[in-house]
């Protein structure tokens with residue numbers, strides 16, 4: 001059954017892995033894109049072409065291959081910048097992933113600007129990537145941390161947020177989409193209020209950039225962190241967007257080749273942005289793959305992808321909620337992206353995921369690197385199905401049938 005005008009069967013032919021049998025006769029139903037997305041052939045081919053045809057180091061050589069590799073790497077930066085509507089490609093720093101992007105801000109901007117007693121405002125729905133860097137900083141600098149609470153229905157409590165802004169935080173750092181609840185947070189409003197209170201803002205876009213149209217200028221966000229591997233690109237590369245003024249004022253993150261203008265035995269002058277933050281040989285093939293991935297997503301259109309995921313998620317939530325003993329955490333489908341985290345009776349989520357796997361259905365189980373959020377809901381773990389542009393209602397049906405099988409086994 002098609003859920004929208006979007007031709008999902010056509011899209012699926014772009015992803016060879018989706019034809020894979022997990023075991024003889026059992027086709028893969030990949031419902032774990034929140035962990036990492038599958039890659040279309042165009043991404044794999046772009047990386048393959050780099051290694052087969054113009055592999056060379058960048059910004060260093062003047063031979064043909066080095067120039068071709070440098071052009072491809074910088075073209076990828078332009079593509080990623082255009083994808084999030086950055087005003088200038090120099091505002092996009094290539095990192096390893098979202099985690100490194102957030103740490104970059106914590107180790108540079110935050111250590112330059114935050115001191116004892118200063119406040120960092122986070123939320124209770126953060127991934128560990130947007131908690132631990134601030135906990136480390138808090139321990140080192142005596143910086144205070146406060147958290148915007150999550151309500152029973154999986155939303156941020158904006159009333160408490162407004163009150164916490166009265167404490168004049170220096171930084172407000174929050175996720176635009178929860179990897180567990182699926183909640184899409186009201187980022188425009190959160191950022192506007194933070195700026196009115198004098199705070200700098202960081203958005204964890206690990207889940208939003210792959211699944212929603214994200215425009216950094218419309219958001220007016222100061223920093224945005226995201227990973228290529230969750231948006232049809234390769235592992236090993238991500239990005240940090242930062243406003244030019246901030247990036248230029250920040251000290252380098254790591255020292256080494258490429259991030260310098262001049263070096264003497266006892267001193268150096270850092271390079272201009274973005275190179276100031278890209279020490280050493282970067283992930284060149286991965287950047288090429290990242291560029292191919294954003295080309296691919298942009299061709300389909302992020303609004304179209306969002307609508308397809310919304311239709312699949314609506315269907316999945318309806319079907320899950322009809323199963324006795326299933327509890328889905330998070331808000332209604334109009335307030336969330338393509339994530340359905342649930343518990344099933346008293347059955348351990350690892351058992352659920354393992355049994356689903358025997359039917360070819362790949363879901364994740366555990367705390368999904370959001371342990372405090374699970375504690376808030378009084379649980380230690382959930383099973384989590386997540387959806388992307390290539391998922392179908394048939395795959396949801398297969399998951400539902402498998403969940404009924406789990407219930408039978410544990411009855």
Ligand code: C6P
Pocket residue numbers: 034035036097098099100127129130175177178179204206207227364368369
């Ligand atoms: N969440 C999940 O299964 P990295 O690992 O750096 O690419 O992304 C970290 C990260 C940060 N923020 C959010 C909201 C995330 O969802 C993730 C990654 C995966 O939910 C792996 S733990």
